[in-house]
Amino acid sequence: MDLIARISQQFQDSADTKLAAVELLAAPIAAATELMTGALLNGGKILACGNGGSAGDAQHFAAELVGRFERERQELAAISLSTDTSIITAVANDYAFEQIFAKQVRALGHPGDVLLAISTSGNSANVIEAIRAAHDHDMKVVALTGKGGGKIGELLRDDDIHLCVPAKRTARIQEVHLLTIHCLCDGIDCMLLGEDE
Numbered sequence: 001m002d003l004i005a006r007i008s009q010q011f012q013d014s015a016d017t018k019l020a021a022v023e024l025l026a027a028p029i030a031a032a033t034e035l036m037t038g039a040l041l042n043g044g045k046i047l048a049c050g051n052g053g054s055a056g057d058a059q060h061f062a063a064e065l066v067g068r069f070e071r072e073r074q075e076l077a078a079i080s081l082s083t084d085t086s087i088i089t090a091v092a093n094d095y096a097f098e099q100i101f102a103k104q105v106r107a108l109g110h111p112g113d114v115l116l117a118i119s120t121s122g123n124s125a126n127v128i129e130a131i132r133a134a135h136d137h138d139m140k141v142v143a144l145t146g147k148g149g150g151k152i153g154e155l156l157r158d159d160d161i162h163l164c165v166p167a168k169r170t171a172r173i174q175e176v177h178l179l180t181i182h183c184l185c186d187g188i189d190c191m192l193l194g195e196d197e
Contacts, residue, residue, distance in 0.1 A: 017172040018179060021165055029180055032142045032161045033187030039114045039140075040188070045077035047109055049101040049130050050118030050144075053174050055082035057118050057144075061181045069185040073193055079108065081130070101130035111138035119143070120173040122150025122164070131155055144180060146173030 036046055046065065048058035058080040065078035081104045082088070088100045095103070105115060115134040119127045122145035131141050131152065143152050146165040156162050165176040190196075 013169075013172060014175050017165070017167050017169075018176055021167070021176050024166055025163055025176075025180065028161050028163055029183050030187065032163065033184055033191065035140055035142065035161060036114050036116075036184065037188050037191040039112055040076050040192075042112055044110065044112040044114065045079060045108075046114045046116055047079050047081055047105060047134075047139075048116040048118065049081040049104075049127055051082070051124055051126065053170075054118035054120060054124075054127075054144075054177070055080075057174070057177055057181055058082050058116065060178070061116060061185070064181070064185045065188070069182075069189050071189055071193060071196060073189060076188070081105070098125040098129050101126050102133040105130050105133035105137065105139070109134060109137045109139050113137070113139045115139050115141045117141055117143045117152065118145075118177060119150070119152055120146045120170045120177070122147060122152040124152075128152060128155060144177050146170070146176075 039046065048061050050058045059082060062078040062080040065076040081101045087104060091100045091103050115130060117127050117131050128151055134141050135157065141156060141160040143156055143160065144163050145152050146167050149162060149164040153162055153164060163180055165173045167173050
C-alpha cells in the first residue's frame with residue numbers, strides 16, 4: 001500500500017470537490033450570509049444543529065460567532081443545539097431522539113431567528129424535525145446538505161436557503177461544509193465590520 005499516494009489523492013479529491021462546488025454554492029452562500037447578518041442586526045440569533053461531524057460543525061459555527069472568527073468584534077448570538085447533554089438525553093429518553101433539536105428550537109427560537117440545519121445526507125430525522133419546528137416559529141432555515149439534499153431538500157420553503165454540496169462521499173461533503181461555515185463567518189464579519197485591509 002502506498003500511503004503517500006493515497007493521502008495525495010485525498011487532498012486532490014478534496015480540492016476537486018471544492019472547486020466543483022464554488023460555482024453552484026457561491027451565490028446561495030452569499031444569500032445565507034445576508035440572511036444571517038440581517039437576523040443578527042435585528043436582535044435575532046442563529047441556532048445550529050447536526051449529528052456527529054455535523055454536530056461538530058454546528059458547535060464550530062456557534063463558537064466563531066460568539067467568540068470571533070478572524071477579527072475582533074462584539075459577540076454575536078449563536079447557539080449550538082448539540083451541546084447540552086442533559087437536554088439531549090432527557091428529550092431522547094422521555095420523548096424520542098428525533099425531537100432533541102426540535103424541542104430546543106421551540107423553546108429558544110423566535111420569528112426572525114435562523115436555523116442552520118446540517119446533514120450530509122439530507123435525511124437526518126432529528127434535523128428534519130428541527131426544520132419543521134423552525135417553520136412553525138416563522139424562522140428561516142439555511143440547510144447544509146449533500147447527496148442531492150434528501151428529504152431536507154424537499155422540506156425547505158422558497159425563502160429558505162439550501163446549500164447542497166454536489167458530492168456523494170461524506171468526507172468530501174463535510175470538507176465543503178467546513179469551508180462554507182468559514183465563508184459564512186467571514187461574510188458576516190465583512191458585512192458588520194467592512195472589508196479588512
